[in-house]
Amino acid sequence: MGTGPQQDETQASGLLDAVGPAFSRLRRGAALNAEKPIARKDLSRSLVLGVTEEGSTREGEEVTVGVIAERLSIDPSAASRLVSDCIIEGYLLRTASQVDGRRTILQLTAAGRQMLTDFRRHQRSAYEHIxxxxxxxxxxxxxxxxxxxxxxxxxxxxxxxxx
Missing domain, CATH: 1.20.5 (Single alpha-helices involved in coiled-coils or other helix-helix interfaces)
Structure with a gap:
């Protein structure tokens, strides 16, 4: 029995239908826990630091708690708690905006950049392991x-x- 256009279309449809559940499983963190587990807190910190790094490389963009909340699709109070944790750990600094002195912006520290480097090394290792x-x-x-x-x-x- 050959593979006809109808069977190809059915297989393609089934494959595309499976994408959503696959993303759900991926989101649950299986990829990052492949060989050595990562603490949930470090995963959250890496998300905040990553957004801060990305924003600081865009010309004219200043990263605030509001930007963190928007990019991570979380409420501002949750973003504020995550940012405060990163500041306590020495990964971020709050500084005055150069555009609007009333606003507080976030900047990575050397420890924050190192944490991101270490996390990304772990991500690559997990990808290679998987x-x-x-x-x-x-x-x-x-x-x-x-x-x-x-x-x-x-x-x-x-x-x-x-x-």
Missing amino acids: TRDWPDHERLEFARLLIKYVDSLARLQTRPDEH
Whole structure:
């Protein structure tokens, strides 16, 4: 029995239907706990630090607690608690805005940059561990497509009026 257009369409539909549940499983943190567990608190810290780093590299953008809340899709009080934790741990500093002195902005410290470097090293190790049985070309292609997906998502999030 051959593979016809109808069967190909059915397989494609089934594969696309499985994407949502796969993202749900991924979100539960399986990827980051592959070999050595990461504390939930460190995962939250890395998200805050990552947003701070990304924002500080965009010209004219200052990262505030409100920006953290928006980018992480959490309420401002939760963002404030996460930011306070990062400040207590020495990963972030609150400083006065150069644009509006009434506003407080966030900046990474050297310890914050090191925490991100260590976390990213762990992420790579986890990815390599999870995909250790994959052919090299599949590992690289999946990495390329995942980055492309995340970049597309980020573009959509920065232009919400164009959905």
